[in-house]
Amino acid sequence: MTAATAIVATLALPGTAIAPPANAESNASAEAVAQLQATASQEIELTAEEAVVVDATRAEFGATDPAALRRAQLAAERAAAAAAWRGPSVSDFLANPPYPNFSLDRVVQVALQYQGVPYRYGGATPAGFDCSGFVQYVYAQFGVSLPHSVSGQDAAGTRISRADARPGDIVIMPGHNGIYMGNGTFIDSPRAGGVVSVRPIWTDNYWIVRVGI
Template sequence: MRRAPVRQTAVEPTTGTAFRKPADKKTSKKVKGGVINVAVMTLAAGLIATMAIPAYAFNPQGADTAQFKSSAVDSMKKAQPQSVEVPQTVAAAAVARDAATATSEQELSAAKAAKAAELARQQAAVSFASYASYSGPSVTDFLANPPYPSFSLPQVFSVAQQYIGTPYVFGGSTPTGFDCSGYVMYVYAQFGISLPHSVSGQAAMGKRISIADAQPGDLVIMPGHDGFYAGNGNIMDAPDTGRSISIRPIWTSDYYIVRLGI
């Protein structure tokens, strides 16, 4: 270590008073430089010590005494693995969940159609039972003794209107139940006109006329179906199972008019 410079004492020649002679400038600079060097070395030593601390803390050689040492429980887990056996008498608990179901629109439509079909079947069964019990005049009876010997279209239409509300029965030809051609056959039989029990056969028995010339009482002929023309684009017919004779608009353009008795 360098010694600090010693201030020298001098004597004023004129007064004889003693005074300290200022230190030399070079000596002052050397002192300041020495102090700075000591401060820098001290700071560097502190930084080196700080950087060495983590390395010492995580030194593997000190793991036995460090706080990261494995506990007794961890050692037992590694050395002696545990296993649990469940007795066969223990049954797994049954878990039930509420299942939400929804009926699709297609399923609803199918169910509705099935219900309608079943209702129609029941109605048809009742109608057929009533049809089988009919004991009134038949087509054969009317042809043998027609109640309306004078023929006219207005009168034909008037007689046909008497059966509005009669239920549809497949193959029926009596007032307890009609199908489309059975209805036409039964009405015209009362005027002494014999018709077959089929749409095509009845169409062949008359004369085809223009739709503009059609009158109530003429026949409306469609593919597989016929009935009486009711005026203003309407038909009076026995529609199908589950329904009854009524007057309704003609729903198709695929039809023509036939007139009987001419």
């Protein structure tokens, strides 16, 4: 009976209570683990309009497993955000950049304008950014075309030493990135439930990429 009770108690634990793998990198901080857990969450808040899109997607494809439903929900959220945004897009900026003369100092100023914008998976407008979408949107205003992916942005630039890093360069880490602010900080769009903000770089597993100059 005791064993059965223990099994039931284990099954009742929420997903975010599951411990990280034993072989996780030793330098992973609690915040990094929390980021992974937040990203893996199966919960998402939807407006009534987004819920209709998700229901239609589920009905069309007959998706029943949580992973497929999650993808449908994220697609609906991204579509709703794109529909809601009426300002310039990345492609608009690339066609007519408001800052044609590239400057790392100006990159910092532009990036700071978006503090408080919420994280949105797949987002690349001020209606909501994911990490690489935020970097892409800021750099597009200088006529610099970057792919919408961390690995693509890493490959698009030149890696430089941390000693040579300047505010406005791009901070790359496994699966995440942001814009360097100096003194061990960066500005990024962190994870579901977060907003664009300046914060310390929490891990030593990062490198600096320079593009534009």
